[in-house]
Amino acid sequence: GNSVTQMEGPVTLSEEAFLTINCTYTATGYPSLFWYVQYPGEGLQLLLKATKADDKGSNKGFEATYRKETTSFHLEKGSVQVSDSAVYFCALSPPGANSKLTFGKGITLSVRP
């Protein structure tokens, strides 16, 4: 079946540091890939997505590239802010079924001023 593996957390960074959160997946065919963010006390928000190999999703300074050869979708940001502190989830959906998401365990990011 489908699965998503995220690096272990939590992660603590200083403001303006570079961020990388690793995500690898196992799936048949060509799934769509997503990064969601969850702020304290809130639901999930879609951060970015990619639907085919070599696609790069980007939003709010975050980027992730769909790498079919390494089955990865690592999240990066060049300079984090305190407001980026949240839980980040990598997820995938089967082709044509974006409403059935498989999530990774999530990783908590804390950014210090």
Next chain:
Amino acid sequence: KAGVTQTPRYLIKTRGQQVTLSCSPISGHRSVSWYQQTPGQGLQFLFEYFSETQRNKGNFPGRFSGRQFSNSRSEMNVSTLELGDSALYLCASSPDPNNEQFFGPGTRLTVL
């Protein structure tokens, strides 16, 4: 446009009871999905409804059920509650199953 709303936001029940959670999707959205979030298992897909029909179901026991009404509002029901059912239950809606999902704030269920 109002977002996805879930009621109630918090709920406390005892073992053996049953519970019904409600989700109102964004206006015009016809697809609703439910997820369970726990510290141990993370986020797990429960089921998905589109135009009042269940399209997909996750790997949960039959105690978990759901339905969708003609106005796209959805409910999920858990019968014979167990301690392990304590979780945040998230609802997400989208215009159709192939589009981006928008999540509600969740209902936090505590089973004592």
